[in-house]
Amino acid sequence: MNTWQSVRADVLERIRSREWPPGELIPTEQELAATLGCARATVNRALRELADSGILERRRKVGTRVAATVARRTVLDMPAIRTEIENMGAAYSYELARFTTRHPTPFAARALQVPLSQELLLIHAKYTADGQPHCCEAVWLNPDLLPPLTREDVEQQSAHEWLTSHVALTHGRFSILAAAAKGDCAFHLNIPEGTAVLTIERTNWADTHPVSFARQFYPPQHRLVSED
Numbered sequence: 352m353n354t355w356q357s358v359r360a361d362v363l364e365r366i367r368s369r370e371w372p373p374g375e376l377i378p379t380e381q382e383l384a385a386t387l388g389c390a391r392a393t394v395n396r397a398l399r400e401l402a403d404s405g406i407l408e409r410r411r412k413v414g415t416r417v418a419a420t421v422a423r424r425t426v427l428d429m430p431a432i433r434t435e436i437e438n439m440g441a442a443y444s445y446e447l448a449r450f451t452t453r454h455p456t457p458f459a460a461r462a463l464q465v466p467l468s469q470e471l472l473l474i475h476a477k478y479t480a481d482g483q484p485h486c487c488e489a490v491w492l493n494p495d496l497l498p499p500l501t502r503e504d505v506e507q508q509s510a511h512e513w514l515t516s517h518v519a520l521t522h523g524r525f526s527i528l529a530a531a532a533k534g535d536c537a538f539h540l541n542i543p544e545g546t547a548v549l550t551i552e553r554t555n556w557a558d559t560h561p562v563s564f565a566r567q568f569y570p571p572q573h574r575l576v577s578e579d
Contacts, residue, residue: 353389358397361387363521363558366406366417374419377407400559406522431511432478432486432567441480445509448487448535449475450502459491462554462564469493472500474510477539485573487536490565497562514555514563523555527575532568540570549573 353361362383365371377383380398384391398415401407409415436443451473460467472492478485490510494500498517505513514520530550537544549569554561569575 353387353393355393355396355400358383358387358389358394359400359558362397362401363406363519367519367521371417373417376414376416379414403559405524431515432488432509433512436478436480436485439480442482444479444482445507446477446479447474447502447506448477448539449473450505455491459564462552463491463493463561465493469495474505475535476505476509478509484540484570486567486569487532487539488565488567489536490563492563493561496557496560510563510565518557518562520555520557520562523553525554526552528552530566530568536568540568542570546571549575551575 362371362377365377371377378386380391380394383394387394398407398409402409402415406418407415408418433443433445452470453473454467455463455465455469455471457467459471460469463471465471472494474488474490474492476488476490478488488510492500492510492514497514500513528550529547531545532540532542532548533544537546540546540548542548548571551565551567551569553563553565553567555563555565
């Protein structure tokens with residue numbers, strides 16, 4: 352008999368394949384239980400988990416539908432900086448600055464839902480557009496939830512590119528804020544330390560587990576553009 356985890360995986364696959372596109376009502380718990388050969392309570396548990404993660408929306412007397420913003424939120428949370436730069440008509444360049452294992456900051460620990468004592472991967476990288484500073488990035492990754500990742504894996508490609516080719520990311524959350532550029536980041540962006548810059552924080556999820564938390568810092572003149 353199917354477990355709630357296998358039911359959840361089945362539902363996620365139907366969403367990823369667009370069998371159930373964003374905004375569409377999905378079958379009822381009773382219908383899913385009959386289709387998947389399991390108890391209705393098992394289906395209920397799986398759907399509740401997905402609703403808690405923001406992938407589904409559940410309303411009494413209406414039903415359960417795929418969240419209309421799932422696809423857009425995923426794109427916004429994990430854009431390819433390579434694509435962003437190339438769409439500007441500029442030459443893309445990526446440089447790995449640091450690859451370390453360390454205990455997370457309190458903020459990263461909260462974002463990834465891990466204790467401060469857990470060791471995580473921390474990747475620092477720099478990006479340029481036509482040789483000019485474009486972005487500096489710090490990405491925390493939970494290795495317990497990922498395939499093996501080595502420094503060599505991100506020498507020539509960004510953490511984003513590695514993630515999207517190795518992990519089935521389902522959704523993400525992001526924040527946009529102004530933060531002070533410090534240390535190597537300020538040096539790379541060629542600005543005085545302490546300058547307030549556009550900062551994007553992103554947490555990306557695989558199913559119900561947060562797997563990465565990134566902070567990207569852009570020069571003061573950078574403009575963020577999004578399309579529905």
